[in-house]
Amino acid sequence: MYYIDRIKELIKEELSVKEIDFSYPSESKFGDLSFACFVIAKQEKTNPVQLANDYVKKIKNSGIKDYFSDVKAVGPYINFFFSNYFLAINVISEIKKENEYGFKPKNTGRKIMIEYSNGNTHKEYHVGHLRNIAYGDSVKNILIANSNKVYPVSYINDFGIHVAKTIWNWQKNPVFEERPEDKGYLLGKCYSEASRKLNKEKEEGIETGKEEVSSIMTSIEKRSGGDYELWKKTRDWSVNYFNNIYKELNISFKETYFESEMIEKGLKIVDDLVEKNILTKSKGAIIADLEKYDLGVLPVIRSDKTALYPVADLALASKKFEEYDLDESIYVVDVRQSLYFKQLFKLIELSGYDKKLTHLSYDFVTLPEGMMASRTGNVITYEDLKNNIYSKIYNETKKRHDNWSEKKIEKVSMSLTISIIKFEMLKVGAEKTITFDIDEAARFEGFTACYLQYTYARASSLIRKSGFKIKLIKTDFESLKTDKEKELLVKMARFKEAIEIAAKRYNPSELAKYVFELAQIFNDYYHETNILKADTRVKEARIQLIKSLSKVLSLGFSLLGIETLEEM
């Protein structure tokens, strides 16, 4: 148990109260830890102000009083002021001792599969996908840090109608084959062009394109012939393209599933469910009538006999459960599919599985000029975003470090670019729509990845320049006397809580906020305190403090999927 938790336990013991709702005051004049006496006073049928006073007297006359520099009652609140010395010696030792300070023991919790990224082949990879992958990957990290055994998997939709649309347009425009860009990237362009054409035809009342696309879809599903061969070739381009993106983002999966590999099994499941009357025929299609669960109707097979999304999803769910012994299966998919997932989960339940299924939804990413949709071409692709941010970062880095090698400048700029992309996607709550402003995201100041990386680089620089390795045991913790030092210590001690809250709410923004606040305290401390110029004993103690800070920052970044930079 960590120091602050031990302190809390000691307080509860001393006051003989089982449950205390501790909080951390927003202002230093109210101490470092506090609790309000309203609830206990009500239970004891006494006055909260009086009770607070009695409690303070009790603490001051007890054996635990030395842990605090002061304990005060302010109205119904009791405010504890930690002793810097005990806080420093305990917190710094705890951070030093554990490689993954604040994390819970690995693989002792539940077994969870989390599916995210979910790219569509033959389509663009845009900022919406980036939100998905950054969010899913960070939730994965956070769940692991909370003791769960987690299997990250990706499901690639390589077999929907979008594929047929792209192939339709690709065949009509041989020029695509000649263009120099990455083929996976080009497929995305080809898709949005196809959508625009088909929409235009629809408005004009022309059906030919739609019929051609439908015929291509049927032909691919038969798995032979020219359309099928082209599908295989183009599909591989997309898959390679995704793999390169994942590599750049430093994200990897335990398994990658493909819709095309699920269909056959899915159709068998559908047959089975039709037999069991769970699925029914209606208007030429096969549907799940879920009206009695207030979930409407879910079409499963089109009236032209081609498969819709649930076919593959049913097969995938069953595959996951067969191959892994899971306590929970999480799907990270945007909020627009909430109803679909309720329907799907009901269908999975009806087909006999009794598993915890979670749709982890997040709101979508829009642009200042309106809703983003690759169908209309109104998107910011991963490339657009990456190149835009990279060039800004590259210029700034070059300006600051004209003595650095070209290679180093590029490496640092790329690393910062990826940090920025991930952080922008994680810093707001999942239920908030992100109106994505590309210039805003490429900022360097404020609540941004650059600010955090800069803070970390600064701490690293101090540690490097301190030049000596001090044994912790010889550190003079009495030297850490200032309020800012205490503030840093308390904040670091609360890292564990930040992880717990983030895990409980599946919410990486809690951690983003945490590391930002920690960085702010440090920057403030840095400016008002001499570290390398202090007396040796004080300097040694401060460097120990900064080493701890550096470690907590780095662990915090890692949970957000962000790598640290020693210099920038």
Added chain:
RNA sequence: GCGCCCAUAGUUCAAUGGAUAGAACACCAGCCUUCUAAGCUGGCUAUGUAGGUUCGAUUCCUGCUGGGCGUACCA
């Protein structure tokens, strides 16, 4: 129509039912012969609306207004 989500400073976001509603950006005024100024300090400005529950509501409940999304062959 029905269902889900959202509404806080000029803007983008915070706030397990608790102390004077916090940040960031923008704007204004300062701080580098000194540890990375991608930094720090100060100033300015906010809970859509009407009720209810509570010792206490940005938070929970209801109505209203405004916006977004979904609602049988897209995913």
